[in-house]
Amino acid sequence: MSSLCVLPPECLLQPFTVPQRLMLGPGPSNVPARITAAGAQPILGHLHAETIEIMNQIKSGIQYAFQTQNRVTLAVSGPGHAAMECAIFNSLEHGESVLIAINGIWGERAAEIAERIGAKVNTLVTSAGGYFTNEEIEQALDKYRPVVFFLTHGESSTGVVHPIDGIGDLCHKYNCLFLVDSVAALGGTPICMDEQGIDIMYTGSQKVLNAPPGTAPISFSERACQKIFNRRTKPISYFLDMNLLANYWGCDDKPVRVIKHLNTLIKGLENSWKRHKEVAEYFHKGLGEMGLKLFVQDKKARLPTVTTIVAPPGYDWREITGYIMKTYNMEISGGLGPSAGMVLRVGLMGCNSSKANVDKVLEALADALKHCHKSRV
Secondary structure, three states, rough: OOOOOOOOOOOHOOOOOOOEEEEEOOOOOOOOHHHHHHHOOOOOOOOOHHHHHHHHHHHHHHHHHHOOOOOOOEEOOOOOHHHHHHHHHHHHHOOOOEEEEOOOOHHHHHHHHHHHHHOOOEEEEOOOOOOOOOOHHHHHHHHOOOOEEEEEEOOOOOEOOOOEEEOOHHHOOOEEEEEOOOOOOEOOOOOOOOOOOOOOEEEOOOOOOOOOOOOOEEOHHOOOHHHHHHOOOOOOOOOHHHHHHHHOOOOOOOOOOOOOOOOOOOOOHHHHHHHHHHHHHHHHHHHHHHHEEEOOHHHEOOOOEEEEOOOOOOHHHHOOOOHHHHHHHOOOOOOOOHHHEEEEEEEEOHHOOOOOHHHHHHHHHHHHHOOOEEEOO
């Protein structure tokens, strides 16, 4: 008899088969074979010349995807939340004023993170499915005089893509850094960091980039670097301290360099924007022909990577998503945060953004509406 009190679990002695599913929720998305193959490459040492070369290539890819020449551009090890915390932890100090635009759950999360580090949090709030005009933003900037303004580019909880043009100029007019969360949007709809005056921007690997979760590209403008590298106090997180991360990625002039992880990036940025727009419009047309309504009424505010559909009256959205998963091995999701119980969310991101996948999800939705229980409304 073994002298160990805890024996090896039987479940770990057996192989585990992962099912092949079509991931059409708001993320993660399916990972193409070429990317899974890259993940199976041999392990390198963190200071090997090849690793440094890989990191330099990753940095160049992020600069391309973000459309920026920022020298402080890198990938954080962690999900989109890690990049959100990295951006907020480094750009804000205790007692400083921040303005956060809230039109969904990601603005709410940013406000809570900023509050936890002792920042003075001011909010600009609209209802789910809405967005802010530049006039509303300028009024709030003038009123609160924040050092940072946070905005979600692609609000995946409500399916809204927020206009970006002109906001960077407004922020700089009021001596404020412009911080953009583009986790659910980057690569699927146009955004150009330098041209649009964005000071800090981040995204996630598991959305349009079609990579496994756990890597979060982020970039800082020279304006942002002037603030974060001249803080009165150290950031509260050692792991996310940009003084260290910038050195890890060779973004500063210091000789020591420690190496982090790698990421895969998209190719053909303008083609990707065009394809996501066309596929989303094809999907929206098909939904309309089925009699389903889109949650975001303003066409120009519809996020092409995540479509929000008004939950069909009389149906339980959980039964619809459960039926589609069981019958078609396909994931679609319900609402999140302010849209919980109100919508179905379908993600068409990266390699999943195709008319063939639209046809599949339309077929699945039509079938679900036939077989799921409908109560009298």
